[in-house]
Amino acid sequence: MVLVAFGAAVFxxxxxxxxxxxxxxxxxxxxxxxxxxxxPKIEQPKWLKEQLAAExxxxxxxxxxxxxxxxxxxxxxxxxxxxVTASVSExxxxxxxxxxxxxxxARMNVQFNEVPSGGQFTLVLAEANQLPTFSSGCSVDxxxxxxxxxxxxxxxxxxxTPSWNQAGGSLRDYRHMVINHETGHWLGHDHSYCSGSSNxxxxxxxxxxxxxxxxFNPWPLASELWSTMLGI
Amino acid sequence: MRRHKEIxxxxxxxKNRQPLYKRRxxxxxxxxxxxxxxxxxxxxxxxxxxxxxxxDAVFGNVNRDLKIVMGQASSRGDRLKALESLNERYDxxxxxxxxEWWYSWQSVIPQNTSMLVxxxxxxxxxxxxxxxxxxxxxxxxxxxxxSDILSGLNGAGKELTxxxxxKAKKAAEETLNKIKSMxxxxxxxxxxxxxxxxxxxxxxxxxxxxxxxTAKNKQEFTGATDALxxxxxxxxxxxxxxxxxxxxxxxKLTATLAEIKL
Numbered sequence: 001m002v003l004v005a006f007g008a009a010v011f012x013x014x015x016x017x018x019x020x021x022x023x024x025x026x027x028x029x030x031x032x033x034x035x036x037x038x039x040p041k042i043e044q045p046k047w048l049k050e051q052l053a054a055e056x057x058x059x060x061x062x063x064x065x066x067x068x069x070x071x072x073x074x075x076x077x078x079x080x081x082x083x084v085t086a087s088v089s090e091x092x093x094x095x096x097x098x099x100x101x102x103x104x105x106a107r108m109n110v111q112f113n114e115v116p117s118g119g120q121f122t123l124v125l126a127e128a129n130q131l132p133t134f135s136s137g138c139s140v141d142x143x144x145x146x147x148x149x150x151x152x153x154x155x156x157x158x159x160x161t162p163s164w165n166q167a168g169g170s171l172r173d174y175r176h177m178v179i180n181h182e183t184g185h186w187l188g189h190d191h192s193y194c195s196g197s198s199n200x201x202x203x204x205x206x207x208x209x210x211x212x213x214x215x216f217n218p219w220p221l222a223s224e225l226w227s228t229m230l231g232i
Numbered sequence: 233m234r235r236h237k238e239i240x241x242x243x244x245x246x247k248n249r250q251p252l253y254k255r256r257x258x259x260x261x262x263x264x265x266x267x268x269x270x271x272x273x274x275x276x277x278x279x280x281x282x283x284x285x286x287x288d289a290v291f292g293n294v295n296r297d298l299k300i301v302m303g304q305a306s307s308r309g310d311r312l313k314a315l316e317s318l319n320e321r322y323d324x325x326x327x328x329x330x331x332e333w334w335y336s337w338q339s340v341i342p343q344n345t346s347m348l349v350x351x352x353x354x355x356x357x358x359x360x361x362x363x364x365x366x367x368x369x370x371x372x373x374x375x376x377x378x379s380d381i382l383s384g385l386n387g388a389g390k391e392l393t394x395x396x397x398x399k400a401k402k403a404a405e406e407t408l409n410k411i412k413s414m415x416x417x418x419x420x421x422x423x424x425x426x427x428x429x430x431x432x433x434x435x436x437x438x439x440x441x442x443x444x445x446t447a448k449n450k451q452e453f454t455g456a457t458d459a460l461x462x463x464x465x466x467x468x469x470x471x472x473x474x475x476x477x478x479x480x481x482x483x484k485l486t487a488t489l490a491e492i493k494l
Contacts (some may be wrong), residue, residue: 018302021486024478027312027372030379034471037385039464042441042457045394047448190451 033183058226072110073231076119076150082127086154091125094172098179103219108232121148121186123179128155142208143178145185152178161208168214176218177207184220188228261408279335280344287328287351294321294358295494301488311373319369322362328355357492364485369417371478375419381410382467385434394445401438418477421478426473430466437463 025031069145076099078092092114098104099112106112124134130137134151138144142161143153159165160174163167180203192202194212201214202221203209226232300306300314329351330336340346384407388399409430416424437460444452 009330020302022302022482022489024475024482026306026308027482028375028379028474028478029308030375030382030474031471033379033383034467035463037382037467038390039461040389040397041391042392042460043393044396045445045453046241047445048450048453051448051450 003036022206032047055226058228058232070081070109072108072232074110074112075115075119076112076121076123076231077115077117077124078125080125080131081151082130082154084125084154086125086158091152091157095179097125098176099183101176101219104176104180105187105220105225105227107220108225108227108230110227110230110232121150121181121183124151125154125157126151128153143182145182146202148186150179150182150186156208163210164208164216167211167216173216173218174208177203177216180218180220181207184224186229188226188230189224193226276335276338279331280338280347283329283331284347284351287354290321290324290328291354291494294325294492295317297301298489298492298494299323302486312376315365315372317371319365324357325355325358330346344414354492354494360491361488363486364481364488368408368478368481368485370414370417371420371481374414374416375423375474375478377414378411378416378424381407382427382431382470384410397438397441401435401442404435404438408435423470423473423477427467427470430463430470433463433466434460463476 042158069101076089078095080088093158096112096114128140130149131140131142131144133147134144135146135207138146138151141153141155143156144151156178157175159186160169160171164174184204189204191206192204194201194205194214197213200217200221202209202224203219204224205212205214207214207216297314297318299353300310301318303311304312329348331338385400385403387403388396392400408428411424411428411431414424439458441453441456441460444456
């Protein structure tokens with residue numbers, strides 16, 4: 001066996017053939033080029049650094065106020081628009097409970113007080129087809145915030161959304177979520193996105209449309225406890 | 233009677249002179265024929281000897297190319313040159329192991345028979361690589377051209393600021409134009425198309441990043457940055473398409489080259 005192997009090796013060497021298969025990399029440099037093609041590291045532009053610093057400062061300030069125990073009072077009034085068939089008193093009660101819940105925006109040491117009129121914002125329970133009357137950006141399919149109006153779509157209030165229901169969310173949690181989400185816009189938040197699979201969704205994520213792999217969550221995350229509207 | 237006797241010696245001389253002439257002529261003819269035969273034998277010997285030495289020389293050249301193509305220590309450039317050189321030798325190889333028709337019958341001579349069998353075996357083994365080499369060479373040339381074009385994307389540098397990322401966007405746009413204007417073989421089109429799709433994606437995301445920067449939109453900017461990372465990862469699909477096209481052909485070529493015993 002050894003002699004045969006030796007003979008084969010000598011024969012191979014005489015023929016200049018090493019026995020190893022010819023690899024693509026031995027003739028082409030495409031693979032090396034592809035490995036070198038990574039996205040360049042992009043330094044954050046000045047404006048972004050400033051925005052991030054301002055957000056960080058807001059969060060710090062919010063935490064400081066929270067630790068100081070200072071309570072900020074926010075007033076709101078409740079109204080309806082269009083043909084509303086849902087129970088308005090139930091809407092009022094659940095909205096107030098949600099806004100002042102210890103898991104919600106109240107963690108910023110904010111107390112939401114319903115007033116008969118002239119509140120800092122108006123919470124509206126609206127018939128679905130009335131949504132576009134608040135703003136061209138408002139859809140008959142979802143709830144919306146337009147200026148000082150925090151508008152809850154009656155269809156969503158009564159039946160949540162297909163994606164929410166398919167994910168197994170309860171109607172009560174959906175109602176908490178939609179009140180917190182739309183009020184969050186009034187507080188100064190834009191939409192945010194799922195940070196990773198199975199993480200709790202930020203309340204400012206459009207959970208009515210898609211959970212993006214996150215778990216549904218009706219309450220603001222700790223990182224969302226700031227408000228440009230209230231200066232915290 | 234006497235008269236008759238006088239005539240007889242003259243007739244005998246006449247008779248003796250003619251056959252001598254004829255004999256000489258016969259000798260000359262025989263000599264010429266023998267000479268021709270000897271010349272033919274000699275030329276046959278050299279014809280077969282030349283055939284062998286020429287074939288051996290060509291096989292030696294092919295062997296030298298093969299050593300470079302298959303040698304582990306060969307550089308990529310030398311390997312490619314050797315493959316091109318091998319490709320140029322095929323016409324010469326096709327003409328090997330042949331003599332002029334007036335010598336070819338001599339292949340029945342045992343010495344020539346064995347020489348011819350060995351020669352034809354080597355020739356056939358080399359000829360078997362011809363379609364593979366001729367199929368691969370243009371693909372490899374296309375591949376190296378694409379690689380050179382794609383490497384232009386690195387021209388802007390690896391760390392960019394808002395003052396310099398326009399260079400990366402410009403490089404991506406130029407790369408895209410170059411890929412679009414590439415002339416490749418039809419077989420290489422799937423790899424080229426994949427590269428074009430990825431570079432289009434990269435270009436689009438650089439444009440989005442610039443727009444988000446102009447609008448100072450944090451979410452759009454962050455989204456464009458993430459999308460850029462993702463789009464650069466797409467180059468792995470170009471590599472995969474190239475592997476799918478070339479690796480089976482190279483494996484087949486390796487197996488065919490291994491059959492050549494020179």
